[in-house]
Amino acid sequence: MTRGHRNLDEDDVRVRARGGSRPRTRNRPKHEDARQGFVTAVDRGRYRCLVDDRSVVAMKARELGKGSIVVGDRVALVxxxxxxxxxxxxxxxxxxxxxxxxxxxxDTDPVERVIVANADQLVIVCSLADPEPQPRFVDRCLVAAYDAGLDPLLCLTKSDLAPADTLLASYSALGVPAAVTRSDSAEDIAALREHLLARLSVMVGSSGVGKSTLVNLLVPDAARAVGHVNPVTGRGRHTSTSAAALPIDGGWIIDTPGVRSFGLAHVSPDDVVAGFTDLAAAVVDCPANCAHTEESPGCALDIGVAAGRLDPARVASLRRLIHSREPTE
Incomplete structure (x- = not known):
């Protein structure tokens, strides 16, 4: 190709430099002088961290990429x-x-959301009334706790509105510890506090179950927002809008926003069954490749229910979880 009287070749092609003239390197700074911190809150790209006894606000260094940082993370800061x-x-x-x-x-969403890191106990908060108990939600949280390696604690609130006996009995076979509370009982709150000593506990519950009220009673200066339950729909307002870690007696409580669903797409079917510890031993006797549904021939769950060895409500809850994981057309 020619332009005017001069022949052009590849030497005349202009190449735009990228990233300046500094040579790229894979060597990252080691930050050997970085200080250790504990993430207590996250808000729009800013991280509140406890460093020694100081509360420090930080941003994420560019070299960390897109990886998430969540409440409970232990981090290094400069x-x-x-x-x-x-x-x-x-x-x-x-x-x-x-x-x-x-x-x-x-249960069909492939995108996982990390709620908290490094917790060792999951406190599943469920109200006995206003709103009505949600045992299916409790079951999901138990599966998530076992999958994550956390010790579960069942916390039943509003015992002044309804008795706890029936719900406690339905989980007695699992050996899950429980605390029954009413907000005006200092004795109940003290008993719950005993379960939290020197532990990193994350509290999870549906909106309106009284989770933030509990946190304010346990940590008086927490000032977590408290909402109300709609008398028409029976649903609570989302009052806590972000997770926050609060110190308590040598440990931490991580209060999380109320949720209306707890998807388990990240948990394998076998681990879902394992989360029902009162049923897991029974399915060992199932035929090979048993799906554990109502349509599964020879399923040991049906045999156990018929013989009176298994709780029909627990079997129904497991099967609902299994069906909910099936994609809809």
Whole structure:
């Protein structure tokens, strides 16, 4: 090709430099002088971290990429760690997690959402009335707890409105510890506190079950927002809008926003069954490749129910979970 009187070749092609003239390197700074911190809150790309006894606000370093940082993470920080107004540090490393509690929007959603990291106890908050108990939600949380390696604790609220005996009896075979509370009983709150000593506990519950009320009673200066239950729909308002870790007696409570669903798409079918510890032993006797549904011939769950060894309500709950994981057309 010619332009005017000059022949052009590949030497005349202009190549735009990318990223400046500095050579790229895979060597990342080691930040050996970084300080350890504990993430207590996350808000729009800013992370509140406890460093020694100071509350420090930090942003994520660019070299960390798109990986998420959540409440409960243990991180390494550099920069301004004074904690003074307007100061900003950088999170340069997320330490390996000992446990991760996660959920999906529903049972067919492939996108996992990490709720908290490094917790060792899941407190499943369920009201006995206003709104009505949700044992299916409790079952899902138990499966998630066992999958994440967390110890579950069942916390039943509003015992002044309805008795707890029936719900407690339905979970007695699992050996899950339980605390029954009413907000005006200091004795109940003290008993619940005993379960939280020196532990990193995450509280999960549907909207309106009294979770934030409990947190305010356990940690008086927490000032977590408290809503109300709609008398028409029976649903509560989402009052806590983000997770927050609060110190309590040598441990931490992580209060999470109320949720209306707890998807388990990230949990394998076998692990769903394993989450029902009172039923898991029975399915060992099922035929090979048994789906454990009502249509499964020779399913040991049906045999156990017929013989009076298994609770029909628990079997029905497991099967609902199994069916909910099937994609709809």
């Amino acid at each position: 920069g301004d760690l004074s904690g003074s107004a307007g100061s900003l540090a950088r999170v340069v490393r997320v330490e390996p997690r000992t446990a991760v509690l996660r959920r999906t929007a529903d």
